[in-house]
Amino acid sequence: MESQAYLSELFSLEGRVALVTGGSSGIGKGIAEALARAGASVVVVARREAELAATVVELTEQGCRAAWVAGDLGTREGVRAAADEAAEVFGEPDVLVNSAGINLRPPMGKTGDDVWDATMAVNLEAPYLLGQRFGPGMAERGFGRIIHVTSQQAHRAFVQSGVYGVSKGALESLTRSQAEAWSPHGVTCNALVPGFVLTPLNERLSSDPERVAALAARTMIGRNGVAEDFAGAAVFLASRASSYVTGQSVFVDGGFHVH
């Protein structure tokens, strides 16, 4: 039992409130479940209500505390409204996870202003605005965890990264800027960096068995990622255990990046 108490001291999220954007699908859903099962009260934010509601049912059936807020993180007003509504459910969050993201994939030469604007709004500006909204409060309370979900495309071009890769590169810079701003006050900020993960985001690519096998072969582990692969790293980064880890990009990619 001593080991249980020790593990709990390090990793338990009991009493914490977490907000997970994109928590209704893919990696965000995996992270929301992990944080909730580790004890946090979790609010998931996305646009589609049916997926949000189904996620919350799944979590509550497992005995977790969870709620959802529908909002469009593609506009400033949408971000602000969703943030305020989410904070009303269980209180101001101790943990903010930015997993909502889009990848529109037109080749660079065919990228219009609309693609640039939409990509930057959801992938970069929403995480920035949510940090502005919640970071200072976390710092005042002396504890906070901000976790961004970036991409290996922050580090390399990959199947028409286009402006998606640009948004993710900037998100890693934002990670370091937020870490610099708030780490002295107990608020760490880190990025989780996925490789290729089988989720609805890349349905087109993941429905091609040859491409899927080729990508799996580029990892060291020998398979592509699944949402559950992010559970341990997310709980670690959200917990007391990671209090001296900040400004980092943590690759959860089966070794893809270094192979």
Ligand SMILES: NC(=O)c1ccc[n+]([C@@H]2O[C@H](COP(=O)([O-])OP(=O)(O)OC[C@H]3O[C@@H](n4cnc5c(N)ncnc54)[C@H](OP(=O)(O)O)[C@@H]3O)[C@@H](O)[C@H]2O)c1
């Ligand atoms: N899958 C991969 O291989 C991979 C690799 C590298 C990085 N990533 C990153 O990982 C994160 C999660 O991706 P995923 O693969 O889990 O994708 P996913 O399954 O498509 O989930 C994306 C989530 O973001 C939400 N979302 C999208 N646009 C939104 C908006 N305007 N407002 C509010 N919510 C919005 C979606 O819900 P609604 O559509 O209902 O709004 C959904 O919950 C993304 O940031 C992605 O860039 C994924």
